[in-house]
Amino acid sequence: MDTIDQQLLKIRACFDLDTLLSTEIDGAYTMSYYSKLSKWYRLLHSKEGAMHFPLYLDEASDHHAALHVPANRIASVIRSKVTQSQRSIKVLELGCGHAYNSLYLSQAFSKQPVEFTAVDFTPNNVKWANAKVKELGIDNLRVVQADFEALTKDFGQFDVVFATESLCHARNVERLFRSIQEVLQQEGQLVVFDGYCTKSAAEQSDKEALASRLLAMGFAVETFAAIEDWIQLGKEQGLSLMQKDDISAAMLPNLQRFQSGSDRLLSYPRSMRFLRSLRLLPELTARHLIAGALAAPLLEAGVIAYYQLVFEKL
Numbered sequence: 112m113d114t115i116d117q118q119l120l121k122i123r124a125c126f127d128l129d130t131l132l133s134t135e136i137d138g139a140y141t142m143s144y145y146s147k148l149s150k151w152y153r154l155l156h157s158k159e160g161a162m163h164f165p166l167y168l169d170e171a172s173d174h175h176a177a178l179h180v181p182a183n184r185i186a187s188v189i190r191s192k193v194t195q196s197q198r199s200i201k202v203l204e205l206g207c208g209h210a211y212n213s214l215y216l217s218q219a220f221s222k223q224p225v226e227f228t229a230v231d232f233t234p235n236n237v238k239w240a241n242a243k244v245k246e247l248g249i250d251n252l253r254v255v256q257a258d259f260e261a262l263t264k265d266f267g268q269f270d271v272v273f274a275t276e277s278l279c280h281a282r283n284v285e286r287l288f289r290s291i292q293e294v295l296q297q298e299g300q301l302v303v304f305d306g307y308c309t310k311s312a313a314e315q316s317d318k319e320a321l322a323s324r325l326l327a328m329g330f331a332v333e334t335f336a337a338i339e340d341w342i343q344l345g346k347e348q349g350l351s352l353m354q355k356d357d358i359s360a361a362m363l364p365n366l367q368r369f370q371s372g373s374d375r376l377l378s379y380p381r382s383m384r385f386l387r388s389l390r391l392l393p394e395l396t397a398r399h400l401i402a403g404a405l406a407a408p409l410l411e412a413g414v415i416a417y418y419q420l421v422f423e424k425l
């Protein structure tokens with residue numbers, strides 16, 4: 112029995128999987144998840160508002176530095192656009208959450224001709240981010256409530272579009288890429304940090320499919336897209352892949368901590384079922400525990416992988 116089997120056994124002892132898996136994870140579910148949990152992310156994960164995983168890469172030695180890794184990598188893409196261009200550069204963040212990345216980048220580029228826009232569809236995230244923009248006196252960032260699957264040319268034309276751990280929530284990937292292609296300038300770049308299945312649905316074993324679906328559910332994601340299918344859909348919308356880095360190993364230190372916390376609670380199945388029967392364990396917390404139990408084993412087994420992707424609109 113491998114680690115994924117062992118984790119599934121623990122989960123089955125605590126939860127009724129059929130009931131769990133019957134939930135429809137659509138846009139309304141995702142928005143309600145973030146409406147309820149964003150404040151907990153600020154309390155337990157990052158008081159500055161990051162909602163993505165820390166990446167232990169590029170000599171990042173602590174949680175704070177590791178949370179800045181995606182933004183620092185995006186900054187290099189922006190810097191090269193600034194160097195190549197005679198005009199002001201426009202940058203758009205998709206699914207910005209509290210705009211942690213855009214707040215950081217807009218301050219880093221405050222003395223250069225770069226204008227930032229960030230969108231998110233969860234109203235309280237946008238409200239929190241706008242309060243921060245005001246508090247910090249930032250004048251080169253606007254945060255707007257919008258669905259990143261429904262942007263049109265009128266929204267603006269951007270030289271760099273980026274997203275950290277938000278595009279996995281897209282309900283329709285073709286629609287998402289059409290939306291991005293509407294707002295990305297010719298030769299503009301799309302930079303993505305996110306998790307994907309390494310195999311298509313047809314190639315996964317039943318166990319892999321079940322475990323990755325439970326993992327996705329814990330993060331309010333319908334299903335993690337298969338990486339090659341996702342890249343192909345981008346290509347069909349005129350976005351050519353320039354860079355694909357598997358940086359899964361950089362996630363593991365944090366995911367292993369997440370797993371040991373979840374495992375501790377899941378080792379008391381009777382208490383878990385009792386607490387749930389009395390509704391003392393909130394549903395979203397229960398689902399998060401399941402994600403915690405499965406994320407590291409699925410990454411270690413290579414079923415799920417985390418990538419930095421860079422596309423260019425040709």
Ligand SMILES: C[S@@+](CC[C@H](N)C(=O)[O-])C[C@H]1O[C@@H](n2cnc3c(N)ncnc32)[C@H](O)[C@@H]1O
Nearest residue numbers: 162163206207208231232233258259275277280
């Ligand atoms: C895991 S959080 C990541 C937030 C931010 N990128 C970060 O790294 O801190 C995902 C965010 O995507 C947003 N989101 C999900 N689907 C969206 C959509 N269709 N349009 C806009 N925002 C969306 C959620 O509201 C949430 O704030």
